[in-house]
Amino acid sequence: MFRLFDTAAGEIVEIVPMIPGQFSMYVCGPTVYDLAHLGHGRYALVFDILRRYLEWRGLKVRHVSNITDVDDKILERAEAENRSPAEVAAEFEEKWFSTMDRLGVLRPHYIPHATEYVENMIRFIDSLLKADVAYAGDDGIYFDVNKVADYGLLARQSPASLRAGARVAEKEFKRSAMDFVLWKLSETSAWSWESPWGPGRPGWHTECVVMSVDILGEEFDLHGGGLDLSFPHHENERVQAEAMHYKFSRHWVHNGFVMVGSEKMSKSLGNFTTLDELLESTDARAYRLLVLQSHYRSPLDVNAQTVSEASRALERLDSTHQRVIDSGIDLTSSRLNEEELERFRDVMDNDLDTATATARLFELRSRVNQLLDDALLEEAATTCATMEHLFGAIGLDLVGAKEADLPDDVKALLEQREAARNAKEYVRSDQLRKELAALGFLVEDTSVGQKVKRT
RNA sequence: GGCGGCGUGGCCGAGUGGCAUAGGCAAGGGCCUGCAAAGCCCUGUACAGCGGUUCGAUUCCGCUCGCCGCCUCCA
Numbered sequence: 218m219f220r221l222f223d224t225a226a227g228e229i230v231e232i233v234p235m236i237p238g239q240f241s242m243y244v245c246g247p248t249v250y251d252l253a254h255l256g257h258g259r260y261a262l263v264f265d266i267l268r269r270y271l272e273w274r275g276l277k278v279r280h281v282s283n284i285t286d287v288d289d290k291i292l293e294r295a296e297a298e299n300r301s302p303a304e305v306a307a308e309f310e311e312k313w314f315s316t317m318d319r320l321g322v323l324r325p326h327y328i329p330h331a332t333e334y335v336e337n338m339i340r341f342i343d344s345l346l347k348a349d350v351a352y353a354g355d356d357g358i359y360f361d362v363n364k365v366a367d368y369g370l371l372a373r374q375s376p377a378s379l380r381a382g383a384r385v386a387e388k389e390f391k392r393s394a395m396d397f398v399l400w401k402l403s404e405t406s407a408w409s410w411e412s413p414w415g416p417g418r419p420g421w422h423t424e425c426v427v428m429s430v431d432i433l434g435e436e437f438d439l440h441g442g443g444l445d446l447s448f449p450h451h452e453n454e455r456v457q458a459e460a461m462h463y464k465f466s467r468h469w470v471h472n473g474f475v476m477v478g479s480e481k482m483s484k485s486l487g488n489f490t491t492l493d494e495l496l497e498s499t500d501a502r503a504y505r506l507l508v509l510q511s512h513y514r515s516p517l518d519v520n521a522q523t524v525s526e527a528s529r530a531l532e533r534l535d536s537t538h539q540r541v542i543d544s545g546i547d548l549t550s551s552r553l554n555e556e557e558l559e560r561f562r563d564v565m566d567n568d569l570d571t572a573t574a575t576a577r578l579f580e581l582r583s584r585v586n587q588l589l590d591d592a593l594l595e596e597a598a599t600t601c602a603t604m605e606h607l608f609g610a611i612g613l614d615l616v617g618a619k620e621a622d623l624p625d626d627v628k629a630l631l632e633q634r635e636a637a638r639n640a641k642e643y644v645r646s647d648q649l650r651k652e653l654a655a656l657g658f659l660v661e662d663t664s665v666g667q668k669v670k671r672t
Numbered sequence: 673g674g675c676g677g678c679g680u681g682g683c684c685g686a687g688u689g690g691c692a693u694a695g696g697c698a699a700g701g702g703c704c705u706g707c708a709a710a711g712c713c714c715u716g717u718a719c720a721g722c723g724g725u726u727c728g729a730u731u732c733c734g735c736u737c738g739c740c741g742c743c744u745c746c747a
Contacts, residue, residue: 227676227733245747253747290745305695369675378674382743395743421745450746460703464710472747475676481737483746511685516678516740526697533696536710572686576695586711590704643706650708661709668710 218273218568221439222514224371224447224469225455229568232468235438240276242268243429243466244325245442245450248285249309250294253316254489255483255519256475260443262505263472263513265322266611267441270565273610275556280528282325282431284310284426287418292408301407303332316492320501323611329428331419332650335410337427338419341413341461342399350460351399354390356416358400362393365456371469372448397453399423420452431464440466444472444514445483447471468670476516503528505613511570521544530579534608537582539613540589541601543665557581560605571611578604588648624671634660635667 223230234240237305244264247257268280286306295302314324316373331338342358345351350364368376376395383394397523398420403409409416429437435458440451458465474481477488504519507527511517513643557577564574581604588597605615623631634649650660659670 248745256747258747263747288745372675374675374743380674380741382674394724443745446740448742449744473743474747476740481741481746485744485746506696509686514677515685518684522697526684529698530696533710570686573694576686579695584714590712597679599694638706641706647707659709662705662707663710 220568221270221468221470221575222568224373224451224471224601226468228375230468232438235436235467235609238275240278240439241433242272242278242280242439242441243278243425243433243437244282244440245425246282246284246325246328247290247308247313248290248312249310250290250544251484252491252493254315254475254482254484254491255495256443256489257473257615258320258492258495258504259315259508259517259519260316260472261322262320262508262612264441265320265557266505266513266571267569269325269468269612270569274562278323278435279326279327281325281329281429281476283328283428285312285421286310286330287335287424288331288421292406295408301671306332309617312493316496319496320492321505321614323612326371327432329432329645331424334424334427334431335419338423339400339410339412340672341423341427341457342419345457345460350458351403352400352651353393353414354388355395356388357398357417358458359391359396359397359401359419360453360460362395365459368395368456369452371452371455372632373558374413387496395449397422398624400459404633419523422450422580423449423457425469426454426457426463426465430458431521431553435537436464437466439468439470441470441472444471444473445481463495471517476518477520482519489544490519499524499528500531502613503531506531506642509575509613512572513569534579534582535602535616535617537585538605541597542617543663544594544597546587546594546601547600548605551598553558554599554603557603558607561610574611579605580608623658624656627653627656627669631668632658633668638662638667 219232220229222228226588238271242264247253253551268278271278291302291305298305342351345360347360349357351360362376369379372379380394387394400412400414400419401417401419402417404416409418429440442451447469455465476482480486480488482489501526504527507519508517510527560577561574564570564577565575581600583598585601586602588600598619630649630653632648634653637646637649653660654672657672659672661668661670
């Protein structure tokens with residue numbers, strides 16, 4: 218029994234796949250006009266973890282995530298840099314996936330682009346007009362939210378209270394402040410598509426409806442994204458679909474924000490760090506571990522300290538992995554501890570509680586070390602294999618010490634040090650260890666000789 | 673203004689109507705080690721405040737204080 222917090226229900230609900238054994242999920246992807254920041258990284262990791270977990274659980278997952286390549290911000294950047302919007306979009310899409318690869322985020326099974334769906338969107342908007350839930354305004358076609366009974370569901374607010382707080386300047390012709398644009402007329406810009414209403418561009422909220430339904434059908438299991446998409450974006454998608462009598466997504470899932478101090482990280486606040494910046498100095502797995510150590514719906518502080526703590530924790534995991542390898546244990550043929558697998562599943566089934574699951578895996582790590590200390594190799598093998606199998610299920614692979622290509626001078630120093638130690642010239646060997654440390658190499662003495670790590 | 677959420681040890685961060693063994697990081701003490709490192713063992717007066725419900729509340733309810741989010745583009 219797998220449960221998740223469903224934003225539409227406002228509580229944790231049991232997730233019963235529409236088709237037994239399968240799972241269809243649509244996750245709102247990036248608008249490609251700039252580099253991805255830590256917040257994008259978190260959502261990508263959260264849904265990557267969800268997908269991997271469901272697959273581990275034996276479900277056949279269809280994971281769809283779009284690329285929004287039609288947007289005013291893309292146009293603005295293109296104009297500012299005197300190139301075409303398509304060029305800007307292509308550049309940042311490529312950069313997006315290269316960063317996602319570094320983060321170990323699996324490619325979604327389907328990656329639809331808004332530009333491929335413009336014709337489809339025009340037909341959809343036309344249907345909305347025919348259904349009388351949309352109308353023509355001065356500068357485009359608008360959705361009439363008053364035609365939907367429960368507008369505000371995903372915001373968990375009534376239409377009246379939403380209206381009371383509306384911060385958007387009213388356009389005279391709009392029937393309600395919350396009405397949103399489906400088709401933006403743009404007679405001046407070269408970047409436009411022909412439509413029955415004149416040249417223009419589709420509004421943001423329509424593409425995901427059209428693409429998700431095209432690929433997954435009129436009803437699918439889950440629709441997700443960052444919490445900031447719950448309203449108005451997802452709500453606007455939902456009401457369009459509802460107006461067309463689609464059953465649409467059975468569940469809505471949103472992840473919490475990355476925080477900078479006490480503020481949400483966002484483009485508009487300008488307080489963002491790009492993922493590429495983070496990855497310059499940090500193992501990408503450390504960010505995944507940091508994300509795993511908190512609950513996906515909680516705000517997550519990402520700063521130099523929390524990142525370095527996660528990096529340190531990761532080092533210790535890797536170091537245990539290395540210890541096991543050094544003990545001559547063959548992990549690939551080890552049995553797995555069924556009890557632990559079950560416990561992991563129980564915890565993860567409870568609203569994807571990766572924090573508790575990870576805590577449990579750290580306990581296994583500790584147990585592996587204890588077993589190795591006691592030379593209980595067979596049990597250590599099973600425990601370690603189980604731990605690594607489960608970390609793998611959520612996308613975290615442990616690695617041994619990198620076989621660093623040692624520069625010749627380092628090799629020479631190591632040889633001298635070994636000789637000094639064999640001769641019990643400890644003052645000299647400690648001096649050599651210091652020299653190596655200064656060169657960026659950490660030397661440890663073990664029962665099987667010196668071990669070197671790049672620092 | 674409306675709606676929602678949060679406040680747990682030195683820091684980060686889970687969880688729970690029944691002793692707060694979460695976990696991570698940091699710190700102190702010990703074992704091991706030529707010394708370190710790694711590893712192991714031990715240690716640390718933590719549930720914002722005030723009421724209420726209850727045999728029992730950190731957990732449920734109310735109020736207060738503090739912080740945050742959404743209502744506009746946002747992952």
